[in-house]
Amino acid sequence: MTARLVDWLGRSLLHERTLALIVEPALADLSFETAGPTTAWRPQARLGPWVAFVLAVWHDIVWDPRGPAWGRSLRVLGTLVLVVASYHASMLTLMLGFESKWRAGFSQQFSAAVSGQTALLLMAITFAFGVAWVARRTHLADGPP
Amino acid sequence: MGASFPSISTTEALVMDLLHDGERFGLELVDQSGGSLKRGSIYVILARMEAKGFVTSRLDDSPQPPAGATRRLYAATGYGIQVHHAYGLLRRALALRPTAVRA
Numbered sequence: 001m002t003a004r005l006v007d008w009l010g011r012s013l014l015h016e017r018t019l020a021l022i023v024e025p026a027l028a029d030l031s032f033e034t035a036g037p038t039t040a041w042r043p044q045a046r047l048g049p050w051v052a053f054v055l056a057v058w059h060d061i062v063w064d065p066r067g068p069a070w071g072r073s074l075r076v077l078g079t080l081v082l083v084v085a086s087y088h089a090s091m092l093t094l095m096l097g098f099e100s101k102w103r104a105g106f107s108q109q110f111s112a113a114v115s116g117q118t119a120l121l122l123m124a125i126t127f128a129f130g131v132a133w134v135a136r137r138t139h140l141a142d143g144p145p
Numbered sequence: 146m147g148a149s150f151p152s153i154s155t156t157e158a159l160v161m162d163l164l165h166d167g168e169r170f171g172l173e174l175v176d177q178s179g180g181s182l183k184r185g186s187i188y189v190i191l192a193r194m195e196a197k198g199f200v201t202s203r204l205d206d207s208p209q210p211p212a213g214a215t216r217r218l219y220a221a222t223g224y225g226i227q228v229h230h231a232y233g234l235l236r237r238a239l240a241l242r243p244t245a246v247r248a
């Protein structure tokens with residue numbers, strides 16, 4: 001189950017070489033250990049591919065062989081997220097209102113506004129990253145660097 | 146001017162030490178490191194080292210468990226050994242800095 005899920009996620013999200021060098025060896029270790037007689041390392045063995053997958057995502061972003069191209073996308077993505085975050089932060093400030101700062105119920109109002117804005121911001125970031133991944137994979141499909 | 150100066154971290158130096166006498170699997174390196182290398186991060190370190198040209202890897206051709214992925218064997222390259230050796234000398238040379246210079 002672990003192996004199939006990590007493998008599927010890796011094939012969907014990661015660069016082919018990152019998958020081959022980071023995730024697949026971790027999965028191979030898992031199958032090697034679960035097939036062997038020792039069971040002492042099983043919890044770590046199950047966790048290993050997940051840790052490897054998370055680090056592989058990070059590695060794929062930072063150490064991409066198409067670094068310069070992806071770096072530009074990251075800068076654009078960062079700017080977009082910053083713009084959205086600034087907009088929502090401004091809206092949050094306006095919605096709270098300075099004169100109502102010390103009124104009763106401020107904390108409820110604040111937490112409701114923050115949770116609403118956080119949800120919007122998370123949606124914006126998720127959307128931006130979704131678009132970035134698709135664009136990147138399309139870019140990768142063009143051919144080798 | 147575009148060529149960058151090779152750098153080797155202490156973790157990478159440890160991997161190079163462990164690979165000095167031949168090929169190793171990732172898990173063997175974790176076992177032999179005495180807890181300094183973690184099983185989740187070892188392949189990221191090895192992938193970076195391979196990108197730097199310090200190690201090389203190949204798929205293991207010995208029989209694998211049924212329905213399992215093939216394990217990967219890692220070996221140090223001549224270039225990696227050279228950089229590791231040079232950095233070892235540099236570290237030792239810097240460690241010999243006389244205390245009088247500091248004052």
